[in-house]
Amino acid sequence: MALQDIVEQVVSGLGYELVEIERSAGGLLRITIDLPWEPGSEQLVTVEDCEKVTRQLQFTLEVEEVDYSRLEVSSPGIDRPLRNERDFERFEGEVIDVTLKSPMGAAAGGQVAANRKKFRGQLARAEAGDWQITWSDEPPAKPGQKVSKKKEVPLQVLGFRLDELKDARLAPIVNFKGRRPKSVSGES
Incomplete structure (x- = not known):
């Protein structure tokens, strides 16, 4: 299974939306998540949300034998990418x-x-x-x-x-x- 599919399945299964996956030198795997958008309500990703996704991803990536040295899960921030x-x-x-x-x-x-x-x-x-x-x-x-x-x-x-x-x-x-x-x- 491809990394994109693994991460997307975990993130969406927890009720979040995958914004971006970034792999960089040194084995860093950076995952950006957001809450699903519903018109009229603007909720923000909290530290607890990132922690929850991190725990589940660590377990899943170990089971799937994905090679990485450090995992970072974060919110999109003030310069959020617009993809679709x-x-x-x-x-x-x-x-x-x-x-x-x-x-x-x-x-x-x-x-x-x-x-x-x-x-x-x-x-x-x-x-x-x-x-x-x-x-x-x-x-x-x-x-x-x-x-x-x-x-x-x-x-x-x-x-x-x-x-x-x-x-x-x-x-x-x-x-x-x-x-x-x-x-x-x-x-x-």
Whole structure:
């Protein structure tokens, strides 16, 4: 049985969702888990959840004779990877970082650099059923700086399909003041 199948069977059997498996040099096996998503409820993975999965995986990996020296089970963190359609549905409206497989090229019509692959913006469903992010390349106002309400912030939109992405993650935005970040367009 393949490692992916073994880990997925154990994780889902315990009521969790497998986000990622990573093997690195030195025999480290890193497993990232999350709680299954249900619209309207946002629960977080706890240390106890990781401990429970670790214990069961240690037993199962020993029985299956999987070679590893250290096992690490963790939550996805603030820069959670987005892998499938369900992840994108779950985090619609959030700010994400995307990396395209190939640069925009001439398709951007001079709006962005032709060799640009990385973008950060607010995730939304596009009309055609695909996805899009909206962002502004305007630098944010400095703290204490007055911003004119009349000033139009130029927004840009990038539409994409999931198969065009090399990587997509939640943007690791930390706000120590406890307020939600303002929307991309500068509205509150």
